[in-house]
Amino acid sequence: MQNDDTQATNLRQLRERIETVSSGKAGAATQKWEALPSAALLKFCKEVEAVLKEWNWEGEGRVEFDEAVFDIKVDGQARQSHGKGVRAILYAAFVIA
Secondary structure (H helix, E strand, O other): OOOHHHHHHHHHHHHHHHHHHHHHHHOOOOOOOOOOOHHHHHHHHHHHHHHHHHOOOOOOOOEEEEOOOOEEEEOOEEHHHOOHHHHHHHHHHHHHO
């Protein structure tokens, strides 16, 4: 059975190895996604708009797809900038569309 000092030393060494491995991956190139077809994105956004209209969304309900974050914007506002309830509703509309 190891004493506390030995165990603490082993854990520190393990943490250092994990941090070294993790920091090595930080310099790796970010993944590049293929551009999505414009016509398909437009059709998808119209579908989300139709779902929101059916659900009586307050506001215009204009939907755009933000290719930088691969998520939707509704009425010019990113989905992630809403509270969790609205985000859940918008995610559901996204999935249904």
